[in-house]
Amino acid sequence: MTDGISTFFRYVPTRIVKALVSLPPDLLRRGNEIRLRRGAPVSLTAGDKNVLFDCSGRVCGADGAICASASELAECVSLVAGGSLYTCDEFVSHGYIPLETGGRAGVCGRALVRDGRITGMSEITSISLRLHRNVPDFAQPLIREYAKNGIRGTIVCSPPAMGKTTFLRSACVLLGEGRGIKRRRVGVADERDEIMAGVSQSGLIDVLSGAPKADAIEMLTRTMSPEILVCDEITAAETEALINAQNAGVCLLASAHAASADTLFRRPHIRRLAECGIFSVVAELSRDGGYKCLLREAEELL
Amino acid sequence: MSLVLRLLCAGTLVVCAYLIGLSFSAEEKKKLAALEAMRRLLEYMRLRITVTRTPLNELFRSYNDVFLEKHGFLQALRAGTRDIPCRFSEACALLPLKEDALSELTVLGRGLGTLPLCEQEKQLAVCISALEAQSAEMRQKLPARTKSIKTVSVLFGLLAAIILI
Numbered sequence: 001m002t003d004g005i006s007t008f009f010r011y012v013p014t015r016i017v018k019a020l021v022s023l024p025p026d027l028l029r030r031g032n033e034i035r036l037r038r039g040a041p042v043s044l045t046a047g048d049k050n051v052l053f054d055c056s057g058r059v060c061g062a063d064g065a066i067c068a069s070a071s072e073l074a075e076c077v078s079l080v081a082g083g084s085l086y087t088c089d090e091f092v093s094h095g096y097i098p099l100e101t102g103g104r105a106g107v108c109g110r111a112l113v114r115d116g117r118i119t120g121m122s123e124i125t126s127i128s129l130r131l132h133r134n135v136p137d138f139a140q141p142l143i144r145e146y147a148k149n150g151i152r153g154t155i156v157c158s159p160p161a162m163g164k165t166t167f168l169r170s171a172c173v174l175l176g177e178g179r180g181i182k183r184r185r186v187g188v189a190d191e192r193d194e195i196m197a198g199v200s201q202s203g204l205i206d207v208l209s210g211a212p213k214a215d216a217i218e219m220l221t222r223t224m225s226p227e228i229l230v231c232d233e234i235t236a237a238e239t240e241a242l243i244n245a246q247n248a249g250v251c252l253l254a255s256a257h258a259a260s261a262d263t264l265f266r267r268p269h270i271r272r273l274a275e276c277g278i279f280s281v282v283a284e285l286s287r288d289g290g291y292k293c294l295l296r297e298a299e300e301l302l
Numbered sequence: 303m304s305l306v307l308r309l310l311c312a313g314t315l316v317v318c319a320y321l322i323g324l325s326f327s328a329e330e331k332k333k334l335a336a337l338e339a340m341r342r343l344l345e346y347m348r349l350r351i352t353v354t355r356t357p358l359n360e361l362f363r364s365y366n367d368v369f370l371e372k373h374g375f376l377q378a379l380r381a382g383t384r385d386i387p388c389r390f391s392e393a394c395a396l397l398p399l400k401e402d403a404l405s406e407l408t409v410l411g412r413g414l415g416t417l418p419l420c421e422q423e424k425q426l427a428v429c430i431s432a433l434e435a436q437s438a439e440m441r442q443k444l445p446a447r448t449k450s451i452k453t454v455s456v457l458f459g460l461l462a463a464i465i466l467i
Contacts, residue, residue, distance in 0.1 A: 075385055078416050083386045084357035086419035112418070120418045 005031040005044070007101055008129040011079045013072040015055070016042055022057020033130040033161075038073045041065035045130075045161075048287065077124050080105045093120045098193050103132045130161075132194065138163065138291045139171035142283055143180045145295055151184070151228060151251045153278045155270065155298070157258040158285035164255040165194050167285055167293065168230055171253055172196065175228055176203020187226030187250075189216035195232055214241040221245045228253055236269040246278045260284065261296055274298050312463035319459025320452065327448035329398065334440045336397045339369040340407065341433045348426045351419070358386050358415050373397050386415045400440075406432045 005028060009017045012034060020028070023044065033045035041052045041062055052065035068076070080097050081088045088097045093112075096104040106128040112120045142154060156164050172195065173179075176186045183204055188195050190209040197209075206224045208216045213231050218241050220226055229245055231238070234254045242252060258264035261284040265271045273279055282301060284294045346365060350356040356364075362379045370376045378393035390411035394404060410429040417425065 074416055078385050078387075081415070082357050083359055083415040084355075085416055086351055086422045087355045087357050089419045092418065120420075122418070122421075 004029065005034065005131055007131070008034055010101075011076055011099070011105070011129060012036070013068070013075045016066060016068065016072065019053055019055050019057050019066050020044065023051075023053055023059070024057075027051065027059070031131075032133065033128060035126065035128045036068040036073055036076055038068060038070050038125045040067055042068050073124070073127065076127055077107070080127065080129075089120050092124075093118050094192070096192060098197075099129075103130070103197055104192055104194060105129050132169075132197065133163065133166045134199065135163070135166050135170055135291050136173065137170065138167050138293065139174055140180065141293045141295055142167075142171055142281070143174045145281065146175075147181045152280040153246065153252045154254075154281040154283055155234075155264070155274075155279040156253070156255040156283045156285060157261055157264045159259055160257055162285045162287055163291050164257075164285060165232055166291065167283065168195050168232055168253065168255055169199060172205055172230055173199065173201050173203055176201060176205040178203070184227045185225065187220035187224050187229045189213045189220060189229065189231040191216065191232070195230065212237075214238045217241040217245050221248050221250055226250055230254070233257065234269075234273075239269045239272060242273060242278060243276055246276065252278055254279075261294075261301055265298075265301055271302070274302055308467045312460075312467050315463040315466070316456060316459035319455045319462070323452040323455025326455065327451045330440075330444060330447055330451070332398045333400055334437060334444060335369055336373070336399050337403055337433055337437045337440065339367055339375075340394075340397070340399070340403070341430060341437060342367065343370065344410075344426055344430045344433065348423065348430065351426070352423055355419070370397075387411050387413070390414050400436070403433060403436055406436075 009020065012020070016036070020034070027044070027046050030046040031044045035043045035045070042065070044051045044053065051059055052062060054060050054064050055066050077085060080099060082100060091097050092107060095108065096106050098104050107121065107124045108126040109121045109124040111118045112122050156167050158164055172186050172188055175181060175184045177183065186203065186205045188205060188207045189211070190196055190207050191211065191213045193209045196205065196207045206220065206226065208220055211219065213234070214237055217229060217231060217238060220229060221244070227250070229250045230253045232255050234242065234256055242254070246252060256264065256267065256270055258267065261282045264282065265274055279298050282296045282298050284296060286292045286294070343365065347361060350361050362376065365376065367376065374396050375393045378396060379389050391408055394407045394411065399407070406429050410425055413422070413425055
């Protein structure tokens with residue numbers, strides 16, 4: 001698991017690294033994302049703040065902020081892709097490039113569409129290097145709930161960048177290593193290599209990475225007989241696979257974007273899953289002065 | 303100066319001129335060899351990129367070619383921490399390439415490793431066919447060209463001998 005934002009400096013052009021290292025140490029320590037945009041200011045995200053800075057590392061507004069040139073962005077993409085972007089075509093078509101150091105870089109630009117499907121990007125104009133946090137006890141409230149009332153299907157929700165993946169990572173390790181609960185077999189459908197990438201663990205965790213979630217869920221259910229199946233950011237495409245898995249007796253722990261638990265079930269596929277009895281518990285995350293998790297019964301929200 | 307000595311000097315001048323001609327024609331052969339070595343490398347790259355999607359750094363490490371090794375091309379490509387387009391253009395500068403071949407390779411080098419698969423493949427194919435056309439033309443013209451270089455140099459030698467002696 002990464003130690004800090006400085007892990008990404010190897011992927012960032014020298015001029016920008018020089019500015020980054022000149023930033024106040026506290027800001028740098030709290031930083032969890034560096035974002036480069038072609039011809040636009042480079043930003044550092046620390047907590048819920050997006051900070052712009054100049055060449056000498058002074059926090060400033062958009063005027064005078066350090067911008068990434070086209071060649072700097074190309075250099076960053078080349079470094080992220082290990083000097084061979086063509087090896088990442090499949091990933092780029094899903095909007096990211098996996099990093100050597102674990103984790104991924106989100107990419108954005110002009111998409112190439114063939115037969116209504118994104119097949120790649122003809123040019124990349126933004127790149128986001130986001131740190132994967134490891135907060136070992138983040139999912140402890142959920143584990144306590146499981147220990148008390150037994151394992152039940154759970155959906156984790158929050159707006160983007162509030163720690164859904166971090167929560168799932170913590171839950172996987174706690175369940176797999178049996179911390180605060182009996183050891184469980186955990187199957188992880190890690191399509192984008194995010195949940196368990198770089199995590200050193202000694203639990204009963206089987207990870208199927210790189211495969212589409214729907215396929216991974218079916219494969220894991222069939223071949224690894226997990227007691228709990230974990231997957232990130234579920235979409236309508238995985239609904240059937242999740243229902244099948246539930247019918248096979250596997251408990252699901254999944255995440256979804258939502259402004260709040262109250263709005264979560266306005267998403268039709270999530271509502272359908274809840275109505276099928278797949279999710280009994282809703283874990284709502286917030287970053288109110290640290291990583292917080294509020295557990296609610298799905299029945300109350302439906 | 304005795305006649306024998308004059309003839310000896312004239313002979314030496316002609317031989318020297320011939321040797322210079324030989325070295326010029328060897329340079330021409332080297333240019334062709336460089337072109338063909340680069341074409342072979344690009345063919346290999348195209349194959350490895352399209353079939354196994356091997357990353358460029360790994361591909362350069364595994365590739366062997368006596369000519370490219372001898373001129374330090376592969377060493378320059380493998381060494382250093384700079385990005386691949388920079389290393390590629392620096393390595394190309396080490397080869398005895400003609401201007402038009404060098405400009406084709408420079409264009410290719412700029413996009414090396416920074417393009418999606420289909421575009422990378424297309425760019426490689428364009429460069430390979432350009433190098434093929436150039437090397438076919440050179441190969442065809444080479445015998446006549448080397449012959450004319452040698453002839454001209456011998457004639458220069460003779461002319462110099464007549465004027466000086």
